[in-house]
Amino acid sequence: MRTFLSLTGALSLACMVSVYAGQAKPAAAGQKPAAATPESLENGAALFKRHCVMCHGAAGLGDGPAAKTLKGKLPSLADKAVMSKLTDAQIHETITNGKKTEIGNMPALGKRLKPEEITDVVNFVRTLAK
Numbered sequence: 001m002r003t004f005l006s007l008t009g010a011l012s013l014a015c016m017v018s019v020y021a022g023q024a025k026p027a028a029a030g031q032k033p034a035a036a037t038p039e040s041l042e043n044g045a046a047l048f049k050r051h052c053v054m055c056h057g058a059a060g061l062g063d064g065p066a067a068k069t070l071k072g073k074l075p076s077l078a079d080k081a082v083m084s085k086l087t088d089a090q091i092h093e094t095i096t097n098g099k100k101t102e103i104g105n106m107p108a109l110g111k112r113l114k115p116e117e118i119t120d121v122v123n124f125v126r127t128l129a130k
Contacts, residue, residue, distance in 0.1 A: 036123035044124025060128035083129040
């Protein structure tokens with residue numbers, strides 16, 4: 001019963017984020033990524049923990065508690081081959097605007113996070129790929 005209530009709460013939160021998240025401008029395609037300073041990485045880690053771990057898991061393996069309710073497996077953010085195909089601008093845009101897939105929908109965080117906070121998350125996510 002406790003697990004059911006936890007999952008229900010997590011799904012409710014994800015739905016609320018989806019409904020209230022807006023569409024901020026994505027990073028420009030040719031934009032130079034901000035430096036991954038220790039402060040940026042620390043802030044990115046905290047934001048990732050707060051907004052992303054529920055689905056992506058602490059190590060970015062796509063094994064968070066809410067991932068079990070999805071229709072398939074999330075791609076691993078720790079997979080160097082997968083992540084090397086994505087630019088920082090593409091990751092920034094996905095976080096900002098969300099993404100609809102056959103597996104499930106990633107909520108847009110553009111209204112909840114400032115562009116520089118999203119850049120911090122991008123910088124942190126880059127550290128997960130091994």
